Amino acid sequence: MLKGFLNLLLPRVCLLCSGIVEGEGLCEKCLDSIRLIKSPRCRCCGMPFISQEAEDHLCGTCIKKRRPFSIARSIGIYEGVLLEAVQRLKYNGKTSLARPLAKLMTKEFSMNNYNLIVPVPLHKTRLKERGFNQSLLLARELSKLYNLPIDYLNLRKIRATDPQVNLKGKERIENMKGAFAVKNGAGFKNKKILLIDDVYTTGATVTECSKVLKKAGAKTIDVLTLARVVNM
Ligand SMILES: [Zn+2]
Numbered sequence: 292m293l294k295g296f297l298n299l300l301l302p303r304v305c306l307l308c309s310g311i312v313e314g315e316g317l318c319e320k321c322l323d324s325i326r327l328i329k330s331p332r333c334r335c336c337g338m339p340f341i342s343q344e345a346e347d348h349l350c351g352t353c354i355k356k357r358r359p360f361s362i363a364r365s366i367g368i369y370e371g372v373l374l375e376a377v378q379r380l381k382y383n384g385k386t387s388l389a390r391p392l393a394k395l396m397t398k399e400f401s402m403n404n405y406n407l408i409v410p411v412p413l414h415k416t417r418l419k420e421r422g423f424n425q426s427l428l429l430a431r432e433l434s435k436l437y438n439l440p441i442d443y444l445n446l447r448k449i450r451a452t453d454p455q456v457n458l459k460g461k462e463r464i465e466n467m468k469g470a471f472a473v474k475n476g477a478g479f480k481n482k483k484i485l486l487i488d489d490v491y492t493t494g495a496t497v498t499e500c501s502k503v504l505k506k507a508g509a510k511t512i513d514v515l516t517l518a519r520v521v522n523m
């Protein structure tokens with residue numbers, strides 16, 4: 292009751308711009324400014340196509356090399372409000388952003404009877420530095436919203452990698468090789484897994500994670516990230 296009373300007295304503010312919010316989290320203005328990724332896009336990796344005429348089809352990269360995941364989808368382009376939100380969540384420890392961002396993910400992604408949600412793990416040294424794993428925060432909210440089990444213990448990052456930011460496509464793939472391992476794979480056997488990360492850049496991270504999950508016996512892996520780096 293006290294909480295309800297306080298809510299009446301204190302106007303809720305947007306976690307990003309401090310504008311007034313109707314519900315909680317992000318204001319309409321911030322949400323409206325996010326460039327959502329829609330069709331036409333790559334049927335597999337979800338890369339948006341520039342031409343608005345085309346239908347969904349495979350992009351050049353996905354034709355050349357089969358991906359270990361079935362589909363990858365991202366909610367919006369990694370710029371503006373979305374970039375700021377991810378950076379505040381990750382580097383400024385604004386963990387209260389996880390819930391509204393996960394809500395945005397559920398609004399823009401149709402679930403496909405998954406058995407299990409798995410977040411991309413952080414290496415323990417990074418985890419110590421940051422104190423939390425932003426992908427786990429998002430995955431945990433999604434597991435609540437979708438009422439799905441989550442496993443954040445059995446996919447491990449066993450090797451610290453150089454920050455991907457400074458690397459180009461091929462180097463990113465090399466950098467991630469052998470960086471992940473499955474601890475106990477029994478829970479992954481024959482499961483339809485939804486793999487969660489905050490940002491998709493070249494897909495090197497989620498590709499490597501999907502490979503080890505497949506090896507552990509996962510039936511299918513779909514990837515969902517909040518944002519995607521797009522050069523357009
Ligand atoms: Zn706002």
Ligand SMILES: [Zn+2]
Pocket residue numbers: 333334335336337338349350351352353
């Ligand atoms: Zn593709």
